[in-house]
Amino acid sequence: MSDLRDLYQEVILDHTKRPRNFHKLEKANHKADGYNPLCGDKITVYLELEGDVLRNISFQGSGCAISTASASMMTESLKGKTTAEAQALFECFHDLVTGKPASQSNTPDIGKLAVFTGVREFPVRVKCASLAWHTLRAALDNRQGAVSTE
Amino acid sequence: MKAVTDRPVSKTKQERRIPFDVYKVREDFPTLKQKVHGKPLVYLDNAATSQKPRIVLDTTMRYYTAENSNVHRGVHFLSERATKEYEDARTKVRRFINAAEDREIVFVRGTTEAINLVANTYGRQNVRAGDEVIISAMEHHSNIVPWQMLCEEKGAILRIAPINDAGELLLDEYERLLTPKTRLVAMAHVSNALGSINPVRRIVELAHRQNVAVLIDGAQAVPHGHVDVRDLNCDFYAFSGHKVFGPTGIGVLYGKATLLEAMPPYQGGGDMISSVTFEKTTYNKIPYKFEAGTPNIAGVIGLGSAIDYLSSIRLDAVSAHENELLEYATNAISEISGIRLLGTAREKSAIVSFVLNGVHPHDVGTILDQEGIAIRTGHHCAQPVMDRFGVPATVRASLALYNTREDIDALVAGLRKVSEVFG
Numbered sequence: 001m002s003d004l005r006d007l008y009q010e011v012i013l014d015h016t017k018r019p020r021n022f023h024k025l026e027k028a029n030h031k032a033d034g035y036n037p038l039c040g041d042k043i044t045v046y047l048e049l050e051g052d053v054l055r056n057i058s059f060q061g062s063g064c065a066i067s068t069a070s071a072s073m074m075t076e077s078l079k080g081k082t083t084a085e086a087q088a089l090f091e092c093f094h095d096l097v098t099g100k101p102a103s104q105s106n107t108p109d110i111g112k113l114a115v116f117t118g119v120r121e122f123p124v125r126v127k128c129a130s131l132a133w134h135t136l137r138a139a140l141d142n143r144q145g146a147v148s149t150e
Numbered sequence: 151m152k153a154v155t156d157r158p159v160s161k162t163k164q165e166r167r168i169p170f171d172v173y174k175v176r177e178d179f180p181t182l183k184q185k186v187h188g189k190p191l192v193y194l195d196n197a198a199t200s201q202k203p204r205i206v207l208d209t210t211m212r213y214y215t216a217e218n219s220n221v222h223r224g225v226h227f228l229s230e231r232a233t234k235e236y237e238d239a240r241t242k243v244r245r246f247i248n249a250a251e252d253r254e255i256v257f258v259r260g261t262t263e264a265i266n267l268v269a270n271t272y273g274r275q276n277v278r279a280g281d282e283v284i285i286s287a288m289e290h291h292s293n294i295v296p297w298q299m300l301c302e303e304k305g306a307i308l309r310i311a312p313i314n315d316a317g318e319l320l321l322d323e324y325e326r327l328l329t330p331k332t333r334l335v336a337m338a339h340v341s342n343a344l345g346s347i348n349p350v351r352r353i354v355e356l357a358h359r360q361n362v363a364v365l366i367d368g369a370q371a372v373p374h375g376h377v378d379v380r381d382l383n384c385d386f387y388a389f390s391g392h393k394v395f396g397p398t399g400i401g402v403l404y405g406k407a408t409l410l411e412a413m414p415p416y417q418g419g420g421d422m423i424s425s426v427t428f429e430k431t432t433y434n435k436i437p438y439k440f441e442a443g444t445p446n447i448a449g450v451i452g453l454g455s456a457i458d459y460l461s462s463i464r465l466d467a468v469s470a471h472e473n474e475l476l477e478y479a480t481n482a483i484s485e486i487s488g489i490r491l492l493g494t495a496r497e498k499s500a501i502v503s504f505v506l507n508g509v510h511p512h513d514v515g516t517i518l519d520q521e522g523i524a525i526r527t528g529h530h531c532a533q534p535v536m537d538r539f540g541v542p543a544t545v546r547a548s549l550a551l552y553n554t555r556e557d558i559d560a561l562v563a564g565l566r567k568v569s570e571v572f573g
Contacts, residue, residue, distance in 0.1 A: 064511075
């Protein structure tokens with residue numbers, strides 16, 4: 001049986017209760033909206049890109065514990081990274097929560113994001129964990145229209 | 151359900167004990183006898199779909215093993231037998247909702263298809279540019295979208311009868327919306343997201359004063375108490391088999407014979423015709439005019455046996471049991487700190503919808519699932535209802551005849567565990 005504490009780790013609950021970088025970014029030059037129609041989670045990711053460096057990143061929205069914590073921790077882990085590094089981390093995070101073996105040869109250090117490993121035991125919650133990341137990718141591409149998990 | 155016919159139910163009548171042994175009833179439902187994540191299954195998602203009694207499973211199996219054949223076609227033994235069972239089920243449905251004639255019962259895929267059928271036939275025939283269709287603010291998407299599509303196509307206007315903070319229809323506001331421009335009223339009998347029971351007889355009466363036809367979405371009403379379409383006097387009534395302990399993929403549209411006869415067919419094909427040449431097709435009589443193609447024969451026969459089952463345990467006993475359980479559940483859940491109930495209508499059916507302060511319903515759902523408890527979280531295909539109450543989603547526990555106080559106790563214990571995790 002999968003343990004609830006594996007999913008709702010202290011770090012995750014902390015980010016749920018006090019999400020970091022949870023505001024609109026005035027200087028944002030990239031942004032995208034994400035939506036999970038299954039549970040109604042909505043998120044907007046704001047990026048301030050300087051060349052290919054993520055100078056600043058923030059988010060707003062409403063969602064479950066997993067999606068809020070995921071968005072919060074994503075913003076923390078991406079600040080100052082290059083877009084290529086962000087893409088690599090996206091792939092790595094996606095593999096982590098879906099339980100796939102790492103697909104890349106030189107896997108970036110996932111760091112604190114490893115707390116989301118427990119999500120793989122809860123398949124219906126994978127979309128919650130990855131919503132912010134899909135929205136990030138849309139923001140990097142400056143894609144119009146909300147990203148949907150469906 | 152308190153009063154499906156929206157007649158006040160007296161206290162004495164409610165308190166009179168009708169013999170009903172819920173533990174015996176549970177024995178009839180094989181699905182309930184299983185463990186989920188190592189815990190006994192507590193199934194409280196009945197508004198989404200109900201479990202099936204063994205008789206429905208056996209009947210469906212018997213049809214496929216012993217009678218499988220197409221209906222209304224063959225002269226051979228099996229076809230005759232299948233046709234008889236199919237048409238017998240129609241009679242059972244007719245009696246179940248007290249329709250006047252068998253031919254007023256049209257078999258469809260479910261409530262959604264029943265509503266789409268009316269929108270595409272009666273709706274297209276009668277709604278013109280500038281006309282109006284009225285629905286309520288508590289409708290399921292299936293009783294919103296078909297009317298939006300119709301209104302868009304015709305240049306008609308969709309009017310929404312508002313509800314109050316308890317989740318009750320504002321009858322005065324509804325009455326004001328009824329004008330000479332109104333062509334149709336479509337409303338839920340019982341709200342799937344809030345449990346409110348609508349005063350259907352009054353809704354129909356007010357519409358009929360303006361010669362407006364009324365469709366009632368009965369998906370959430372039929373499993374919980376007696377529905378009498380002639381007493382309600384509605385023009386159309388729709389419900390799904392799978393919510394009333396029957397198979398998925400089968401549903402019923404009731405329509406008054408005069409209306410059905412005047413309506414164009416819904417889909418073209420076999421069975422819905424009486425003669426076809428390349429120049430002209432003559433349509434079959436009702437209800438066959440609306441049943442193109444080989445129907446869901448096993449589904450119809452299965453639904454018939456579900457109705458037999460319900461009749462055998464008496465719906466008034468079911469209603470009394472569920473009312474008592476709803477009260478028990480409402481009280482127990484209200485006592486948990488941080489709970490906000492949505493849908494506190496005076497007339498309410500077996501649904502408890504709520505949010506837990508600071509915890510998203512999806513997280514509640516996952517934690518309860520680990521305890522073997524199946525509830526629904528989300529917008530319940532009623533996003534406008536969620537918007538009305540300013541929440542993205544709710545937790546919904548929905549009861550059926552086989553639920554017990556122990557199920558509610560397990561739910562309450564589960565909710566306390568949620569508070570612990572998020573404490």
